[in-house]
Amino acid sequence: MLNAVGREIPEEILERTGKEVFQGNNYKDGKAFQKASPKVTPVMRNDHDKMVKDIHEALVMCNAHDGMTVSFHHHFREGDLVVCMVMEEESHSDKKVCVTGEIPGTAQNRPLSKDELRKRLSKTGDTPFYVQHLEIDLEDGLFVPVGQINELRRNALEQLQEAVLSSWRRNEVVTLKKRSTDGMRMKQNGAIGSGDKPMLNVWLTGSALQHLGAVLENQTIDMVTLEGFANLEAAVKEIHAAGKQVGYAFPYVLRENSEGLLRKQGSVLKQFDRIWVRSYDDIGFAKEELYLPAENLALDAGLYVFSNEAAADFMADGFAGYTASMELNRKELAHMENKQAELMLYGYAPLMISAQCVYKNYASCIREQKKESGKQSQRLYLNDRYQKQFEVQRDCTHCYNVIYNSQPTYLLHHADEISGLDFGAHRIVFRNESAKQMHGILQQYEDAFRSGRKIQPPKEGTYTNGHFRRGVD
Numbered sequence: 001m002l003n004a005v006g007r008e009i010p011e012e013i014l015e016r017t018g019k020e021v022f023q024g025n026n027y028k029d030g031k032a033f034q035k036a037s038p039k040v041t042p043v044m045r046n047d048h049d050k051m052v053k054d055i056h057e058a059l060v061m062c063n064a065h066d067g068m069t070v071s072f073h074h075h076f077r078e079g080d081l082v083v084c085m086v087m088e089e090e091s092h093s094d095k096k097v098c099v100t101g102e103i104p105g106t107a108q109n110r111p112l113s114k115d116e117l118r119k120r121l122s123k124t125g126d127t128p129f130y131v132q133h134l135e136i137d138l139e140d141g142l143f144v145p146v147g148q149i150n151e152l153r154r155n156a157l158e159q160l161q162e163a164v165l166s167s168w169r170r171n172e173v174v175t176l177k178k179r180s181t182d183g184m185r186m187k188q189n190g191a192i193g194s195g196d197k198p199m200l201n202v203w204l205t206g207s208a209l210q211h212l213g214a215v216l217e218n219q220t221i222d223m224v225t226l227e228g229f230a231n232l233e234a235a236v237k238e239i240h241a242a243g244k245q246v247g248y249a250f251p252y253v254l255r256e257n258s259e260g261l262l263r264k265q266g267s268v269l270k271q272f273d274r275i276w277v278r279s280y281d282d283i284g285f286a287k288e289e290l291y292l293p294a295e296n297l298a299l300d301a302g303l304y305v306f307s308n309e310a311a312a313d314f315m316a317d318g319f320a321g322y323t324a325s326m327e328l329n330r331k332e333l334a335h336m337e338n339k340q341a342e343l344m345l346y347g348y349a350p351l352m353i354s355a356q357c358v359y360k361n362y363a364s365c366i367r368e369q370k371k372e373s374g375k376q377s378q379r380l381y382l383n384d385r386y387q388k389q390f391e392v393q394r395d396c397t398h399c400y401n402v403i404y405n406s407q408p409t410y411l412l413h414h415a416d417e418i419s420g421l422d423f424g425a426h427r428i429v430f431r432n433e434s435a436k437q438m439h440g441i442l443q444q445y446e447d448a449f450r451s452g453r454k455i456q457p458p459k460e461g462t463y464t465n466g467h468f469r470r471g472v473d
Contacts, residue, residue, distance in 0.1 A: 001014065001021050002021070003021035003022040003023065004021075004022050004023050004024040004027075005022065009021045095160060095163040095164050096160075096163070097156060097159035097160050097163055099152060099155045099156045099159060101144070101148050101149075101151070101152040102144070102148055104142040104143065104144045105142070105143050105144075106141060106142065106143065107141050107142060107143035108143070110143075111140065111141045111142060111143060112138065112142050112143055112144055114136050114138050117136055117138060117149065118134055118136060120146065120149045120150060120153065121134060121136075121149065121153050122134060123150075123153065124153075124157060125157075127157045127161060128161065129157055129160065129161075191295065191320040191321055191340065192298065192320060192321025192322075192339075192340045192341065192342055192424040192425045193321065193339040193340040193341075193424025193425070194424075195222075195424075198423055198424060198425055198426050198449070199222035199223060199424070199425045199426070200220055200221050200222050200223070200425070200426050200428065200445065200449075201221075201222065201223040201224075201225055201247065201342060201425050201426065201427050201428075202215055202221050202223070202224050202225070202427075202428050202429075202430065202442075203224075203225045203226075203227060203249070203347070203427060203428070203429040203430065204224065204225070204226055204227070204229075204430055205226075205227035205228055205249075205429070205430070205431050206228075206393065206431040206432050207431070207432045208430035208431055208432060208433055208438065209226070209228070209229055211430070211435050211438060212224070212235065212238070212239075214435050214438070214439070215430075215438070216238070216239065216242040216244065217242075218442050220442060220445065220446045220450060221244060221442070222244060222245060223244060223245040223246065223247055223273070223274070223425075224239050224244055224245075224246055224247070225246070225247035225248065225249055225274070225276060226246070226247070226248055226249070227248075227249040228251075228395065228397065232248070232265055232268050232269075233268045233271075236268065236271045236272060245273040245274065246271075246272055246273055246274075247272060247273060247274040247275070247276060247298075248269060248272045248274075248275055248276065249276040249278070249300065250262075250275065250276060250277050250278055250282045250286070251278075251395065251397075251398040251400070252278055252279075252302070252350075252353045252395075252398075252400060252402065253353065253355050253398055253399070253400040254279065254281045254282055254285060254398075255398055255399060255400075257398070257399075258397075258398045259285060259289065261397070262285070262289075262290065263289065263290070266290050266291075269290060269292065270290075270292065272296070273296070274296060274297075274298050274320055275292055275296055275297050275298070276297075276298050276299075276300045276323075277297050277298070277299060277300065277303070278300040278302045278303065279302060279303065280303070283297065283303075293318075294317055294318035294319055294320075295318050295319070295320055296320060297319055297320060298319060298320045298321045298322060298323075298342070299314060299319060299321070299322035299323060300323050301323040301324075301325060301326055301344075303322065303323075304325055304327075305322045305323075305324075305325060305341070306325055306327075306328065307336075308335075308336060308337050311336070311337065311340070311341070315340060321340040321341060321342060321424060321425065322340065322341055322342070323341065323342050323343075323344070323427070324336075324338065324341040324342065324343040324344075324423065326344065326349055326409075326466055326467060327467050328467060329467050329468055329469065329470040329471045330414075330417060330421070330468050330469065330471075331471055333421050333468075334421060336421075338421050338422050338423045338424065339422055339423075339424045340424050341423055341424060341425070342423065342424065342425035342426065342427050343411075343418065343421075343423045343425075343426055343427065344409060344411075344427040344428075344429060345409075345410075345411045345412055345418070345426050345427060345428055345445065346408060346409065346410055346411070346412060346428045346429065346441055346445075347408060347409060347427070347428065347429025347430070347431070348391075348404040348405055348407075348408050348409070348429070348431055349404070349405045349409050349466065350402050350403070350404055350405075351390065351403050351404065351405055352402075352403040353400060353401070353402055353403075354392075354400060354401040354402075354403065355399075355400050356401075357394065357399065357400070357401055358380055358382075358392045358394075358401050358403075359380060359392070359394050359401070362380060366394060366396050379391065379392075380392045382403060384406075388406040388407075389406055390403050390404060390405065390406050391403070391404050391406075393431075404431070405464065407462065407463055407464045408463055408464070409463070409464055409465070409466040410457065410458060410463035410464070410465070411465065411466070411468055412441075412444050412445055412448050412449075412455060412457075413448070413455050413456065413457040414465075414468065415448035415449050415452075415455070418449075419449065426445070426449065428441060428442070428445060
């Protein structure tokens with residue numbers, strides 16, 4: 001039998017193989033036939049173009065779905081840019097990226113082979129992708145450095161991952177202004193930032209508690225926060241009688257005996273204008289066990305607020321305010337909405353809270369020593385490699401230690417810059433200072449922040465700016 005090009009094909013061959021003679025390019029147009037695998041319908045008409053406008057349309061026509069192969073198609077021709085197309089089709093949207101590399105050169109010794117190229121391009125490392133199919137179009141005699149191939153692959157996978165993740169990111173940035181509590185309610189509850197000027201909150205802890213009377217005589221102070229005071233009820237009445245607000249700081253570690261002591265003081269704690277919580281356990285205990293409203297609770301520095309989004313989430317729950325993070329520098333603080341934040345201007349910053357007692361490990365438990373001999377153990381310090389001493393303060397009531405910085409944080413000489421950051425409150429922390437030292441610090445605050453006078457910093461080496469001045473100008 002003659003085929004379409006005039007060749008005679010023996011009948012016995014056609015019968016033995018079950019084949020037909022070739023009858024032209026368009027003979028099987030529109031006819032279904034069985035291939036080695038699936039049944040397909042070819043498009044072979046000369047008047048029909050199988051090209052489509054883009055990859056997405058091709059995948060739709062091919063009925064692409066989950067589980068199908070992700071393909072790489074690489075063109076390596078001398079004089080062309082190296083092109084790497086990575087495509088991922090998911091649901092109704094396609095994710096594809098295209099990256100380009102250097103122009104391949106002519107190999108002088110060992111040309112690039114398809115096996116070597118396939119090996120390099122198939123490595124996906126710790127990315128969430130793996131290569132199922134890799135199509136390579138490579139001319140003979142070309143050379144591309146291995147480093148360029150690896151960089152091309154990394155860039156393609158990084159861009160693909162970004163393309164996949166971008167559809168899941170939020171477009172709207174929630175700001176503190178959008179989600180902050182209502183200004184009228186803030187003024188009614190006396191929250192941070194509700195006044196016309198920053199309020200001054202003086203914290204008293206340690207031996208500084210004995211100078212409460214002298215502190216109350218200072219008219220610059222708006223609030224006094226107590227930490228570890230013995231007679232809370234009497235202190236609340238005394239501070240309120242002096243026309244000042246009063247705050248109380250929860251212990252750093254909330255043990256079972258701590259919860260018992262706080263429950264006994266529950267009615268007294270309700271008389272405080274503000275309760276400073278230092279952990280998520282504190283928040284839960286204050287709300288669920290002591291029934292303290294959120295508008296009376298404020299966040300200490302241990303509950304980190306590094307962004308406006310974090311602040312907005314806390315403030316949306318009704319908290320009175322938060323403490324500006326000691327780890328942010330002035331440039332980072334400038335990007336924050338600080339109206340409901342309190343910034344520490346002076347005080348020894350706690351560097352570490354240890355639930356394992358250093359005093360007990362060094363000698364013995366202080367409480368046991370008191371029972372046996374009535375003697376008080378000496379004060380302990382930790383020395384670093386520069387021989388700086390970090391005091392270890394014990395809290396035997398709640399059984400933990402606080403390790404303080406060797407030098408106090410001092411920011412009063414940055415008053416102009418800090419005033420521009422618009423903080424709702426300022427904090428001064430007195431721990432073991434004498435009455436004279438406390439008076440001097442308060443006078444410097446009044447001069448710098450209330451009278452607008454320029455003050456000089458203390459002697460170099462006696463204080464630290466903390467993280468406030470960190471970074472490159």
